[in-house]
Amino acid sequence: MVQHATSADFDEVVLGAQEPVLVDFFATWCGPCNMLAPVIEEVADEMQGKAHVFKVDIDECRDIAMRYHVSSVPTLMLFKNGEVVKKNVGAVPKHAVLAMFD
Numbered sequence: 001m002v003q004h005a006t007s008a009d010f011d012e013v014v015l016g017a018q019e020p021v022l023v024d025f026f027a028t029w030c031g032p033c034n035m036l037a038p039v040i041e042e043v044a045d046e047m048q049g050k051a052h053v054f055k056v057d058i059d060e061c062r063d064i065a066m067r068y069h070v071s072s073v074p075t076l077m078l079f080k081n082g083e084v085v086k087k088n089v090g091a092v093p094k095h096a097v098l099a100m101f102d
Contacts, residue, residue: 015082032091
């Protein structure tokens with residue numbers, strides 16, 4: 001299940017996680033974000049127990065979007081040990097999202 005991270009808990013739930021964390025930076029008004037949403041849900045289900053998946057609404061969490069220089073949505077970032085290790089910009093197919101974990 002995909003959870004939502006906020007400015008208040010981002011550092012704890014994403015940067016402080018022991019497992020890899022995929023973050024989907026999105027906006028509710030973004031068509032490609034809405035197309036990618038079911039794919040992100042499927043990935044979250046498949047990665048359950050191995051990784052966490054969070055969504056960050058860039059309109060509600062502008063500070064986080066600015067911190068990670070998110071200028072286009074959707075943007076996917078994979079965090080390991082509090083660091084960004086992979087990044088994809090734009091709607092990508094499920095296999096490309098899963099490949100971020102390799």
